[in-house]
Amino acid sequence: MDKQAHKVVIVGGGAGGLELAAKLGRRFGPDQVFLVDSSPDHIWKPSLHEVAAGTLDIHREGLSYAMMAKDSGFTFIYGAFAGVDRAARSIRLDAVMDEQHELFPAREIAYDTLVLAVGSRSNFFGTPGAREYAVALDSTEQAEHFRKLFLRKLVIANNGSQPPRPLNIAIVGGGATGVELAAELVEASKNIRYYGLDRLDPAHSIRITLLEGAGRILSALPPKMSDAAQRLLQERGIEVKTSVRVASVQEDSLTDAEGRQYPSDICVWAAGIEAPAFLAGLGLNVNHRNQIVVDRMLRTDDPHIFAIGDCAQAPWDKEGEFLPARAQVAHQQADFLIPLLRDRIEGREPPQATFRFKDYGSLVSVGHTRGVGSLMGVLSGKSWFVEGLVARMMYMSLHLMHHLAVLGAGRTFVMAIGRLLLKRSAPRVKLH
Ligand SMILES: Cc1cc2nc3c(=O)[nH]c(=O)nc-3n(C[C@H](O)[C@H](O)[C@H](O)COP(=O)(O)OP(=O)(O)OC[C@H]3O[C@@H](n4cnc5c(N)ncnc54)[C@H](O)[C@@H]3O)c2cc1C
Incomplete structure (x- = not known):
């Protein structure tokens, strides 16, 4: 099979989609790996509460998709996903506007394999007001x-x-x-x-x-x-x-x-999540929260479409339960898809392995010097409790691991040092 022929289009460059695009892009390049996002810049979503409080400056924290595309060898396509023609295997993107002008017209993008990774949003549960x-x-x-x-x-x-x-x-x-x-x-x-x-x-x-x-x-x-x-x-x-x-x-x-x-x-x-409503209109099997139902290989009921992260309902090992909406899940699902998509791109029969979530525990930040966490022992399978500065440092390392997956070790190191130095000259809180 012609290697150039197979195009993977990933919609949503968040915790899962961006890592997948970067890792596949490094191997297959911009003619085969495409990342679509409705925003020109990426932000690690678990940092949003810091942006809200003004303790993290979005203008310093955001990473340009175009810059990452150049570094990692994928093509970035700026635009909001508006629908899919499953028979023709193409997606539709809305036109991109600035305040007054059309930057990009509405477009159609062809795919051989489509990965939906558009995340979730708050669920108001119909609460009045x-x-x-x-x-x-x-x-x-x-x-x-x-x-x-x-x-x-x-x-x-x-x-x-x-x-x-x-x-x-x-x-x-x-x-x-x-x-x-x-x-x-x-x-x-x-x-x-x-x-x-x-x-x-x-x-x-x-x-x-x-x-x-x-x-x-x-x-x-x-x-x-x-x-x-x-x-x-x-x-x-x-x-x-x-x-x-x-x-x-x-x-x-x-x-x-x-x-x-x-x-x-x-x-x-901040009371719960649901997937974007437009997913319910794609003709794919979705649950009551608009999440796309996937099997243990993260396949939807269309053999050419996969879904990962918060927008997917994936089975857990615990009978009758589904994986939680966490960055750790999106990250591991992206890693799982890499060999599978590699084989699809190269025209081989994909491995029959199924996705198994390894729960390494959870960490929650409670201020700049404190955190709490429950970590799973890799060998023992038992959980142990961490609190204080250690938990907070481990929490910060999750963000670093995301950067490592996306930017690679060299750039992550340079960026971490750069940000550390910038912090010394920037205000602690950005209220203006
Ligand atoms: C304040 C906050 C704190 C959190 N803290 C933690 C934590 O400590 N640990 C943890 O594990 N999880 C945490 N989470 C949850 C975590 O952020 C999500 O589980 C994770 O980001 C899901 O990854 P994802 O790839 O599915 O989606 P996201 O990371 O949400 O990415 C979705 C991407 O899709 C793009 N997109 C959406 N709609 C469209 C469209 N129509 N067209 C094109 N692109 C589109 C978005 O721009 C975005 O880039 C937190 C979430 C929040 C809000």
């Missing part, structure tokens, strides 16, 4: 929107009544995103007086409440982690309320199922 009044952290734009809103509300609180009224931030969802954002906002608050907000006292002027529907925060993780995270959050002055089901969101408050009200100048929604 949530879509209108709550902020989600699904994208860089939303994280930036939160950061600016946070600053605006801080300025209003600072310049308003005497003494200033406390700013209430309600975070709905005590999973990793909610816990990490709450802790990060405390870090950000420590620096506000350097922004001239000198009438605000970080310890009392910003009230953060974390509302969780289950009986404990981090309910998908071991109870020991929940206890430690709750203790660390409370030590930082964050109010943690469990077994609270938010029933509606208003402009300045939340109401729970019992009718209790919680003041909220800013409400952040």
Whole structure:
């Protein structure tokens, strides 16, 4: 078979899709490996709570897809996926516009193998008012929107009544995103007086409440982690309320199922995920959260289409359960597809191996110097608990591993040193 003939198109350059494109691109080059994304820059999604809090500058953190395409040998195609013609094996992309002009027209891209890796977004579960009044952290734009809103509300609180009224931030969802954002906002608050907000006292002027529907925060993780995270959050002055089901969101408050009200100048929604709605219109088998149903080889019910990461519902070893929406899953699925796609590109019968998720545990950041984690012993299969700076350092290494997979060792090393040096000359918090 002609090697040039087989084109792999990957839609979504996130935790899974970008790693897959980079690793395949290094081997097969830009005529065979194509990455489509609706954004020109990549951000490691687990960093979004830091962008929202202003402790990470998106202009320094974002990586240009075009630059990575050049380095790793794939072709980057800028545009939002709009649909697929499965019979013709081509996808449709919407036109790309800047504020006024069309940068790229609507296009069709042919594929031999298509990999869908478009991630997920917040699930509001139809809660009245949530879509209108709550902020989600699904994208860089939303994280930036939160950061600016946070600053605006801080300025209003600072310049308003005497003494200033406390700013209430309600975070709905005590999973990793909610816990990490709450802790990060405390870090950000420590620096506000350097922004001239000198009438605000970080310890009392910003009230953060974390509302969780289950009986404990981090309910998908071991109870020991929940206890430690709750203790660390409370030590930082964050109010943690469990077994609270938010029933509606208003402009300045939340109401729970019992009718209790919680003041909220800013409400952040981090209560669950669903895959993008457009996936339900592709004619592929999807679940109630729009996730594409895949088998143990990550195949959809179309033999030419695979799906990985948050947008896929993949079976777990635990009978009747599905893999969680985690970066670790997306990363391992990308690695699993590499030999399989290599054989497809080279016209060989792909290996019959099935994907098995190796759970190395979970780490959650609770501020800049603390974290909690549960790590799985590789040989023993037992989990062990880590807390404090060690857990925080291990958490940071996950981001580094993503860079390693995408950029390779040399560039990752140079970038890590560069960022370390830049940090010394940049503000700790970017509120402006
Ligand atoms: C604040 C936060 C903290 C998190 N912390 C952790 C953590 O500590 N550990 C962990 O394991 N997981 C964490 N997660 C979850 C983790 O980020 C996801 O599980 C992971 O990013 C999923 O990878 P993915 O490749 O499926 O999708 P993503 O990384 O979300 O990438 C999807 C890509 O698809 C692109 N895309 C979307 N729609 C289109 C379209 N129509 N056309 C073209 N491109 C499109 C997007 O631009 C994006 O680049 C966190 C998530 C958030 C929001």
